[in-house]
Amino acid sequence: MTTAIAHCSFCRKPSTEVRKLVAGPGVFICDGCVTLAAEVVTGDPGPDSPVLPWDLDLPLDAVLANLTTVAAAGAQAERNLRLWVGKARALGGTWTQIGEALGMTRQSAWERFSGED
Numbered sequence: 001m002t003t004a005i006a007h008c009s010f011c012r013k014p015s016t017e018v019r020k021l022v023a024g025p026g027v028f029i030c031d032g033c034v035t036l037a038a039e040v041v042t043g044d045p046g047p048d049s050p051v052l053p054w055d056l057d058l059p060l061d062a063v064l065a066n067l068t069t070v071a072a073a074g075a076q077a078e079r080n081l082r083l084w085v086g087k088a089r090a091l092g093g094t095w096t097q098i099g100e101a102l103g104m105t106r107q108s109a110w111e112r113f114s115g116e117d
């Protein structure tokens with residue numbers, strides 16, 4: 001059995017259950033979601049002003065289910081960020097450089113990512 005390396009940030013399917021998983025900056029999208037997104041993009045243009053997902057008229061159970069999905073996608077993005085910071089450190093990047101890249105101080109970068117107290 002293969003271990004999932006990541007989950008689609010849109011549908012949460014693991015890499016082991018999709019044909020392809022495309023990586024973005026801290027996010028992933030599977031072939032099924034790409035197909036669905038392409039249909040949305042090429043389909044009916046929809047309303048003039050886009051409706052934000054949290055402004056949709058959804059029942060509580062759908063909103064609660066979405067909380068789980070958003071939190072899982074956020075946690076995956078955080079793990080991905082930590083891997084990139086680790087890679088920067090392995091390549092000799094300083095906490096000052098990492099902090100600058102993340103728009104935070106050297107101290108904040110160290111506190112968040114070093115794993116030291």
Ligand SMILES: [Zn+2]
Nearest residue numbers: 008011030033
């Ligand atoms: Zn997907």
